[in-house]
Amino acid sequence: LNTMKKTVTLLLVFFTALTGYSQKTTQEIEDLMKNYHEHNNFIGTVVVAKEGEILYSNGFGYANIAHEVENTPKTKVRLASVTKQFTSMLVMQKVAEGKMDLEATINEYIPEYPEPQGSKVTIHHLLSHTSGFPHYAGIPNFTPDYSRLPWEHRDFVELFWDLDLIFEPGEEYSYSSFGYYLLGYILEEVSGKDFDKLLEEQILDPVGMHNTGIIDHKTILKNEAEGYNHSLDGFVKANFRDLSTALATGDMYTTVKDMVLWERAIAKNKLLDEELQSKIFTPNIDGYGYGWRIQKVGLNEEDSVQVNGHGGSTNGFQCLARRIPADDYYVGVFANVRPIARSEMVNNIIRVLYDQPVDFIRSGRVATARVLEKEGVEEAVEHFRYLSDSRSDIYDVGVGELSSLISDLIDQNRADEAVEFGKLAAELHSDSPYAHMIAGDAYYANGKEEKAVEFYAKGLIIDPSHSSLLNRFERF
Numbered sequence: 333l334n335t336m337k338k339t340v341t342l343l344l345v346f347f348t349a350l351t352g353y354s355q356k357t358t359q360e361i362e363d364l365m366k367n368y369h370e371h372n373n374f375i376g377t378v379v380v381a382k383e384g385e386i387l388y389s390n391g392f393g394y395a396n397i398a399h400e401v402e403n404t405p406k407t408k409v410r411l412a413s414v415t416k417q418f419t420s421m422l423v424m425q426k427v428a429e430g431k432m433d434l435e436a437t438i439n440e441y442i443p444e445y446p447e448p449q450g451s452k453v454t455i456h457h458l459l460s461h462t463s464g465f466p467h468y469a470g471i472p473n474f475t476p477d478y479s480r481l482p483w484e485h486r487d488f489v490e491l492f493w494d495l496d497l498i499f500e501p502g503e504e505y506s507y508s509s510f511g512y513y514l515l516g517y518i519l520e521e522v523s524g525k526d527f528d529k530l531l532e533e534q535i536l537d538p539v540g541m542h543n544t545g546i547i548d549h550k551t552i553l554k555n556e557a558e559g560y561n562h563s564l565d566g567f568v569k570a571n572f573r574d575l576s577t578a579l580a581t582g583d584m585y586t587t588v589k590d591m592v593l594w595e596r597a598i599a600k601n602k603l604l605d606e607e608l609q610s611k612i613f614t615p616n617i618d619g620y621g622y623g624w625r626i627q628k629v630g631l632n633e634e635d636s637v638q639v640n641g642h643g644g645s646t647n648g649f650q651c652l653a654r655r656i657p658a659d660d661y662y663v664g665v666f667a668n669v670r671p672i673a674r675s676e677m678v679n680n681i682i683r684v685l686y687d688q689p690v691d692f693i694r695s696g697r698v699a700t701a702r703v704l705e706k707e708g709v710e711e712a713v714e715h716f717r718y719l720s721d722s723r724s725d726i727y728d729v730g731v732g733e734l735s736s737l738i739s740d741l742i743d744q745n746r747a748d749e750a751v752e753f754g755k756l757a758a759e760l761h762s763d764s765p766y767a768h769m770i771a772g773d774a775y776y777a778n779g780k781e782e783k784a785v786e787f788y789a790k791g792l793i794i795d796p797s798h799s800s801l802l803n804r805f806e807r808f
Contacts, residue, residue, distance in 0.1 A: 376667030379588035395557040412644025420623030464497030465508040505618035516580020557668035559648015564701040570648025747778035765791035
């Protein structure tokens, strides 16, 4: 009897400690994300789970700013390139069925595909980004000329299918959404079904992901988030993109709870046998598997944990989700604004889970923009200088923060103010060609071409091969 009492007492102590740790951890994550929301203008949703149980989920800011609709765990956000995880699973399911082969070349599924790509690039190459296909920049002016138009899948494939390979397949890694678009088209060919139907039948319904699917601009989605870009201390609506250009590579939406169901299906091999699924998480060149990146996250100077994850970025949305197989954690940040420091956010949450100090740094851009709007440009310039001189351990005062300020001011036709921050950038970062370039851009926007050329030239003295600076001289 005494032994039983001791055992019960020990169990109570254990569970009390566990509950205390869980509450402490949850509060630390909440405080961390409040800091990102308050000081860095993060808006979006966050989830942390262990063994499929949600430890923390919350929304920050507005899903729709105009109507003041708040972000919540039920908010539907765009996954962008995290879609590639689902595409890789569908491909491997077809491999399991004998309908696709990892070593088969493109022309085995599309016989008329142009050479040499058709007979050189394999399904494995496409999955692992080792095909030699370019990314969107492979088509000049892709965003303004092509991304806003509606496309039939076959027509879009033909748009990029004869682009030159940038290296021999299998020799290097280079991220290419065109490669995953092609995988989506091949999946439609071998299955005889539209990608959205295949996704629903093979993954979403079996897993119970009823708040996930393919998005387009015509469909009305309950709880759908609007996408935004940062602008000074506020937000502007993101530019339109027709998601027919993102088949299988960036056209999905989801909720944080559905993403936990997805991770659980992965962890339990619900959709694919263990041997084939292991290929998805086998790192190839540059640590990329099939739709997942396999890497380590540092907890401190000595310790790290291995994670499997993927980020996504599209018009008005950015996200990153990582699973930690060794301890069965899942961490996801899904923003309806860009840019965000997504890796920093997720990695800091992971550090909280392992009781390690976080490395949160406030945005110098946001802090300075708040002073600018209240007190004017002179005070704002001096505020950024003060942060750079005295608070650089707390605030990000890098040249990128000034670049964002200058870009936002130029977009708002406030070139006089942009010039003042351009001069500050060249002063604080006198050895940076990039700093001189953004100063030149401010002068150029202000109609002062001679001063723009002067700063571009100073940048080229530092780095004569700086391609962006050389391109700017083509204006003159």
